[in-house]
Amino acid sequence: MKSPQTDAPRFESLFGQPPKVQVRAPGRVNLIGEHTDYNGGFVLPMAIPQHTEVHLSPREGRTVRAFSANLGAQGQVNEYELGQEKRGRGWLDYVQGVTHVLRAEGHTPGGFDLWLSSDVPVGSGLSSSAALEVALLRGLREAFGLSLDDVRIALLGQKVECDFVGAPVGVMDQMASSLADTGAALFLDTRSLKYERVPLPTQVEPIVINSGVTHSHSGGDYRVRRAECERAAKLLGVEQLRDLPDAELPRALALPEPLGRRVRHVLTENARVLQTVRALREGDLAALGPLLYASHASQRDDYEVSVPEIDLLVELGRAEPDVLGARLTGGGFGGSVVMLARTGTGASAASRIATQYAEKSHHQATVLVPEPSSGR
Ligand code: ADP
Numbered sequence: 001m002k003s004p005q006t007d008a009p010r011f012e013s014l015f016g017q018p019p020k021v022q023v024r025a026p027g028r029v030n031l032i033g034e035h036t037d038y039n040g041g042f043v044l045p046m047a048i049p050q051h052t053e054v055h056l057s058p059r060e061g062r063t064v065r066a067f068s069a070n071l072g073a074q075g076q077v078n079e080y081e082l083g084q085e086k087r088g089r090g091w092l093d094y095v096q097g098v099t100h101v102l103r104a105e106g107h108t109p110g111g112f113d114l115w116l117s118s119d120v121p122v123g124s125g126l127s128s129s130a131a132l133e134v135a136l137l138r139g140l141r142e143a144f145g146l147s148l149d150d151v152r153i154a155l156l157g158q159k160v161e162c163d164f165v166g167a168p169v170g171v172m173d174q175m176a177s178s179l180a181d182t183g184a185a186l187f188l189d190t191r192s193l194k195y196e197r198v199p200l201p202t203q204v205e206p207i208v209i210n211s212g213v214t215h216s217h218s219g220g221d222y223r224v225r226r227a228e229c230e231r232a233a234k235l236l237g238v239e240q241l242r243d244l245p246d247a248e249l250p251r252a253l254a255l256p257e258p259l260g261r262r263v264r265h266v267l268t269e270n271a272r273v274l275q276t277v278r279a280l281r282e283g284d285l286a287a288l289g290p291l292l293y294a295s296h297a298s299q300r301d302d303y304e305v306s307v308p309e310i311d312l313l314v315e316l317g318r319a320e321p322d323v324l325g326a327r328l329t330g331g332g333f334g335g336s337v338v339m340l341a342r343t344g345t346g347a348s349a350a351s352r353i354a355t356q357y358a359e360k361s362h363h364q365a366t367v368l369v370p371e372p373s374s375g376r
């Protein structure tokens with residue numbers, strides 16, 4: 001699936017009148033705290049400027065008609081009846097999932113016409129799925145006066161993926177899309193859902209580069225990692241790995257391969273989130289870079305969710321004098337990298353990295369942050 005196609009029809013030409021509601025929700029980049037959310041741990045995401053836009057109008061009856069501009073001129077208006085949602089219709093499952101979980105929770109929107117469009121790259125670790133869910137839930141809240149706060153919207157979005165789409169994700173993506181903004185990181189305890197906004201020090205700015213290697217969350221690898229964590233927790237006698245004290249790590253390392261290394265990633269990653277929050281608050285730039293690189297090494301070696309193209313991007317970042325640190329962001333198996341650079345240097349460093357990446361790999365990288373200024 002591509003970026004929004006300029007040749008794709010707009011809401012009005014599809015449905016015969018302008019939309020009643022127009023809302024949006026951003027994609028997200030996780031600064032640090034990967035694969036910790038489904039273990040009850042800490043995460044530190046930020047919103048990215050790219051977002052999903054929803055145009056929507058209520059209609060008589062119980063029919064939903066939905067169109068995604070990302071499918072271009074060949075895209076079709078898909079239809080289903082509320083109450084008859086059936087999994088297995090590709091991207092429409094995310095829309096059907098939203099109305100399905102709303103009803104399960106006692107909310108009753110009527111039929112509607114929906115047009116959506118996104119410049120969040122799909123399957124690139126930047127959470128186009130959460131952006132879609134949160135944007136649609138915001139649109140339905142406004143159109144039908146549903147009583148939903150932003151945390152509720154995030155939890156419903158997570159339910160869409162877990163209960164309907166069949167991707168057992170944690171809550172980070174939807175919390176970030178619903179609550180984070182681009183200027184500050186959202187320090188979130190995924191167990192209590194307590195969160196706090198932590199601004200980046202003025203001396204640093206984020207870089208986000210999409211490797212062009214896509215993943216699929218509903219695919220097997222993410223599911224396998226999650227199952228490994230659940231198995232390790234069970235063997236270690238804790239409800240979630242969040243509950244395992246650091247002193248118990250030697251016991252975890254005695255578990256059958258690869259469970260010990262999976263546990264080590266989760267425990268050390270949780271600690272790195274806390275250390276990163278402290279470094280951001282104190283403006284301790286020297287501490288930030290090593291934390292990001294250590295997180296990457298842990299994802300690559302202990303959690304085994306990186307791929308050579310992502311490792312290459314991280315190493316290209318390391319060669320840049322003004323890049324403080326770099327790591328794989330998102331679920332992995334492809335996707336994107338996040339870096340922190342000295343403010344004012346991010347755009348040129350990112351463009352050099354993308355050029356070298358194209359020469360050294362068979363893929364094309366896309367710089368998403370800092371936003372390319374031309375044509376915007
Ligand atoms: P990501 O990391 O981007 O969230 P996922 O695999 O979780 O990757 O979700 C990607 C899926 O979400 C797509 O395959 C598609 O089904 C759906 N999706 C996301 N954005 C859109 C969009 N703008 N139009 C249609 N479907 C979308």
Ligand code: MG
Nearest residue numbers: 127128129130
């Ligand atoms: Mg997703």
